[in-house]
Amino acid sequence: MNDIVLYRFPVSGHAHRVELLCSLLKLPVKLVDVNLAAGEQKKPEFLSKNPFGQVPVIEDGGVTIADSNAILVYLASRYDKTGTWYPRDPAAAAHVQQWLSVAAGQLAAGPSTARGIKLFGFPLDYSRAVTVATQLFGVLDKELAQRKFLTGATPTIADIAIYSYTAHAPEGGVSLEPYANIRAWLARIEALPGFVPMKRSAAAA
Numbered sequence: 001m002n003d004i005v006l007y008r009f010p011v012s013g014h015a016h017r018v019e020l021l022c023s024l025l026k027l028p029v030k031l032v033d034v035n036l037a038a039g040e041q042k043k044p045e046f047l048s049k050n051p052f053g054q055v056p057v058i059e060d061g062g063v064t065i066a067d068s069n070a071i072l073v074y075l076a077s078r079y080d081k082t083g084t085w086y087p088r089d090p091a092a093a094a095h096v097q098q099w100l101s102v103a104a105g106q107l108a109a110g111p112s113t114a115r116g117i118k119l120f121g122f123p124l125d126y127s128r129a130v131t132v133a134t135q136l137f138g139v140l141d142k143e144l145a146q147r148k149f150l151t152g153a154t155p156t157i158a159d160i161a162i163y164s165y166t167a168h169a170p171e172g173g174v175s176l177e178p179y180a181n182i183r184a185w186l187a188r189i190e191a192l193p194g195f196v197p198m199k200r201s202a203a204a205a
């Protein structure tokens, strides 16, 4: 199998979730760093891969896919022979999709945005981001009191999509101390064979 090319930014949680799934599935991957600070993602060559001008994007043979959650669906559907990472059963698949929507919704607007404001100076509303993060983590902690992973006893791409920005929430000034079930779940993911971390950034003051 040829390398899957992953266009990423080393401290992007959206890109990390793709790198993490590739590693867990033992897929050969070539990482290509895109210099977001220099605006490389808005240059015509990159826009031809993703017209929204964002990482992550993958190229797999002749297939180009943008959007982290779409990439997770593609990789699990194509390469996970066990069928557990993105289950085919309609109800199980819908439960996974529910968390992918949370990843693109509350996780992006909450912990990810708070981190973006603290680390990169995004001109966005910090107190709103913290409110969304707090609401999300309250729900997540209750859900994870009931099962080992987000949709059941084994991990799926739902867990991978939610993992990176949750684990790095303290970098955005959102503490995980109040959420024992979330912290136990993060540890379970970090114990999976093939787990790779995202580079830590200095925690926000």
Ligand SMILES: N[C@@H](CCC(=O)N[C@@H](CS)C(=O)NCC(=O)O)C(=O)O
Pocket: 009, 012, 013, 014, 015, 036, 041, 053, 054, 055, 056, 066, 067, 068, 069, 104
């Ligand atoms: N919905 C997209 C969001 C990706 C995203 O927000 N990427 C950020 C890095 S974390 C990016 O490329 N930002 C650069 C820009 O928007 O110019 C996904 O899930 O892949």
